[in-house]
Structures are given as structure tokens and as C-alpha cells.
Amino acid sequence: MRRPLLDIEGLSAQNAAGQPVLRGVSLMMGPGEVHGLVGQSGAGKTSIAKAILGILPRAVTLTGGSIRFDGLELAGADTSILDKLLGTDIALIPQDPLTALNPSRRIGAQLTDALRLKAGLSSRTAMAKAARLLEEVHLTDTARVLRAYPHELSGGMRQRVLIASAFALNPRLIIADEPTSALDVTVQKQILRLIRRLQRDHETAVLFVTHDLGVVAQICDDVTVLFSGAVVEQTTVHRLFSQPMHAYTRALIAANPRYDQPGASLRPISDEVTEATLKGISA
């Protein structure tokens, strides 16, 4: 692997009650790679994403480990260091397009924030650049979208706006926190394809947080499977599906609904697997 862009080592965190949220998570990403972070609800996927961005909720504290971005330590770093990187080098595609845009500000104003704040563009050039960004995410009638308030756009359009905003300053790392889970299936597919294409065009590394293995198969190069805050398996996407090593991973794959077999019933992850995995990571 080339010099890692993102190098997380032994990252641990706990909540206010002292329960572990992350248990020594390590993962590494090279430039331009797409890395999937999968696991069920509460596995700590989003906590890792938020730890990188420095937006962990107040109740969650990091207790150990390091997050290095291009050699620069981010865990416990001063907010001024992070503020300089955020937007320009690291960007976020948030989970819920409904709440991720400020309801009382026009799309144009929100999309130009980073361009004016970080790239120092005048509001006129920033607006022109914003229009080009919207074209890049296949939004037509950009003038009208820029003038619109978030509630005037559909969920898919809002997510496109947020993707445009994330790619605005051509960052080296984008953290996509379940960007498709609030969208319906057909829109999901378009959005995934869009992220994939932009990622290739801009050679951006993407840390893709999701609970959907189907999404992982479509977009990721490498995968980290999390369970209860610990890494249970780390491999390439190809090997994840062809030869999953861990029993939990196999159960997770089997639990994915099969649309090609309409009669097949869902196979939830059994309690035995859950308990065995839990025992394995706390040992």
C-alpha cells in the first residue's frame, strides 16, 4: 500500500456511562480508495466517522488510539487544526438530507459557504462555481435550485446538493455517513453511481459508512466489518463475499435480503453468533 492517507490505530472511545463505544479500532486507507465501514446499528460506524471529523457528541469521549490524516494527528487535536482541514481536505456527506441542510437558508447560500470561507471566492464567483457543481451532480435548472429553500427540493435532490457541497473544494477524503439510507431504492442507486463517478474523477478517498452490504459490493474496494465497537474482519470486497472469514460476517451476508429469490425469508443474525462474537472481542 502507498503511504496511507488515513491511518486509524487502536481507536477507543466510551460513553458517559463508561461503556465502550469503540474498542481499539484500526483501519488504513490509501489515497483514492473507497473503504466500507459496515455493521449493524450501534456497531460504532458513525462514531468512527464523527471521531475523524471531531464532532463526537459530548457524551462520547476518546480514551485511546490515534487518527492520522496524511501524517497529521487528529485525535485530541486542537480545533484550529481540524478547522483548517475540514471542508478543504476532509468533507462530509451526511446521513439525512432532510436535516443536513439549514431549513431557513437558500441552497445557494449554503453551497457557497465553503467556497467563500475556505477558498476566499467572492460571492459572485462562488455562485457561478456552485452552479457548475450542481451541474456536475446532474441537477438541471441550477438557477432555480440555488434560489430554492431546502424544503422545496426532493430528498434525492437535497442529497445531490450535499454531495456537490462535499466535493466543492476537491477534498482528499470524503466521509460518507450512510448517504443513501434515507432515500428510496431507485434514488439510492443513482446517488451511489454519482458518488462512485465523482470519486473516480476527482481521485478522492471515501470512507463509506453503511449497514447495507449491497451498497458495499457496488462501491467499495476494502471493507471493515464492525461489531459492538470492535473490528471483526478487514478485507477486500471481493474476498468478503467469496470467502468471509468470521462467523459474524457470514451471518451478516446471509442476513442481507435476497431480491433474486422472492420466496426466501429473511435470516436474522442468530443469538449464538452474536454471543460468540461478543465473547471473542471482549476476550
Added chain:
Amino acid sequence: MADVVQTPLPGTFSRILREPRAVVGGLFILFLIFCAVFTPLIAPHDPLEQDLLLEKVPPAWQQGSEAGYLLGTDGLGRDLLSRLIHGAQVSMIVAFVAGTLACLLGTILGLLAGFFGGWVDTVISRLVDIWMSFPPVLLSILLVAVLGSGLHSVIVAIVVIDWTRFCRVVRTETMAQTKLEYVDSAVTLGMPRARILIREILPNVLPVILVLLSLEMGIAVIVEAILSFVGLSVPTDTPTWGGMIAEGRQVIYHAWWVLVFPLAALFLTVLAFNQLGDGLRNALDPALRR
């Protein structure tokens, strides 16, 4: 992607205009402001001019009324209508100045407590708790007694007591907004915290503040009336509704109108502020806007 909603967003202003309660309440307040500003032009008589030959003249539609005294006169022969119009001046000044100042103080502290949390929140919240355990009317009487009577003291008393209303609500609302993802998005753009608070969060808290402000103005009018009723507001040579109610109370069995008209003015004013507040709530509530 042609699924942009076709109808343009109706502006905030036109949404307010479609709320009958906001319109009726607002018009009445505008009328009062007009009275307060152009008092000398509208008032038919000098409000202090006594004429003991014309004492307790009933309103125009009653037997024994005098021409030129539409609402009759009080026990000293002063024109009630003129005194009501002059009284509106004090009420409006108190409503707008005291209301706005209480709003500013409470909003600033509430925004800080809700956004920064931690010890900032603890200090401000405990302060509010302690503040709110004083009985408000007694506290205001005590304050005016200490500061000395006068319009300034009345305003200070109202601000000092009522900022907590704003603080509590704004704090809760700010907390709720701070948890929404758009704030995280702003943080991940590296936007400065002060800018996030003012440019991103404040506009979403503003509707609540406006509604509260309108209700607070009604409360300020009542508090001023209470203080004038007990003689702790402006000097007695300035007509106030509370003072008129106090005078009317003494002659209630001979001349009901001396008590009833200032009471009605007070009642309608507070009702108008409350209706305006409720109307604004309906028009501006972000939850209903979606």
C-alpha cells in the same frame, strides 16, 4: 430532475397576512401605536384639565351626557377618552422597550447556554432557576420601591424579571437545533462557532423568539398596569390605564364607566398581543412549514 415544487415559497410576510388572528391583533396594536405617537392631535381634551361642573358625565349614548365627551368624564371632570389615549403612550413605551430589552437579554443568554452547553449552560440555567423562584409581582414592586418610581424603574423591573421567559425557551430550542445535522455540516466546513450560532442557528430560533416577544409585550402592559394601580409607576400627573382603574374603583357605584373603559383598553391590548403571538406561531412555526 424536474421535481422542484412549482409554486414559489410564499414569503414569510404573506404567510402572516393569511393568519386572521395575527392580522386582527396586529392591526389593533398598530392602532394603539398610532394613538401613542399622535396623542396630542387625537385627544379631544387636555387629559389633566379638571372641571368639577362636569364630573362623572356618562358616556355619549347615556342620558345626561355632554357634547364633546364621548366616553364621559371621571370624578374630577377629566375627559376619559383623552386620558385613555394618553395612557396608551405609557403602555406602548413599556410594552416595546421593556419587551425588547427582556427579549435581547434572555435570547443572548439562552443562545449561549443552548449552544455551548457544559458549565456555561449550568451557570445560566441555575441563575434562571433561582430567578424564577421569586414571586414576580412582589419582586417587581420591591424593585420599583428600591429604584424609586418612574417609567425607567418600571422598565428595569420588567426586564429584570421577564428575561428568564426568553432564556428558558431559547435555550431549549437552541439545544434542539444544535443537535440537527446541518450544524454538524457547518462544523465540518470549518465554520467558526460564533458564525454558526448567529447565521445558522439563530434564524431557526427566531420564529419562537418573535412569538414570545409578542406575548411578553402583553405581559409588560399588565405589569405596568399593576404597578400604576398601586401607585408605583409614573407620577400621577401622567395618565395611565392602571392609575385610571385605581381611580375608577373608588367611584364604581356612581360611575361605572370610569372603571370599565380603562379595564377594557387593558383587556383588549393584552388580548391583541396574545392573538398576534398565536397567529405568528401558526405562520412561522418551522414544524408546520414543511
